[in-house]
Amino acid sequence: MQFIKHDLGQLSGGEIAEITITSAANVRLLDSHNFLLYRSGQRHKYNGGHYKQSPVRFDIPRAGHWYVVVDLGGYAGEVGSSIRVISGETVIG
Numbered sequence: 001m002q003f004i005k006h007d008l009g010q011l012s013g014g015e016i017a018e019i020t021i022t023s024a025a026n027v028r029l030l031d032s033h034n035f036l037l038y039r040s041g042q043r044h045k046y047n048g049g050h051y052k053q054s055p056v057r058f059d060i061p062r063a064g065h066w067y068v069v070v071d072l073g074g075y076a077g078e079v080g081s082s083i084r085v086i087s088g089e090t091v092i093g
Contacts, residue, residue: 003071005035006083013062015087020054022080025070027051029058032065060085 008017019027028048030038037044047058050073060066070081 003069004079004081006068006070006081008060008066008068008083008085010065011060011063011085013060013064015060015085017058017060017066017068018084018086019056019058019068019070020082021051021056021070023077024050024052025079025081026073027056027081028069029060030067030069032067035067035069038069
């Protein structure tokens, strides 16, 4: 499966990940364990779903290493994405 991976790195929890997509796509927020499960095609837990518009925003629920994954769920097409992490009023990345 093809996907775009955004490695958010180690976060404290409480930040907001804001994702911009260029077309409809599946957008998932995953911790490091669930990202490994996703990559290997196994069942995994995530926040997110299918979005037709952006920006998509996720609250980072707890401290840990986080990823955002964007994919088309096996359908044909192309999607682009960009991301920033916001802590209060400060953009982290």
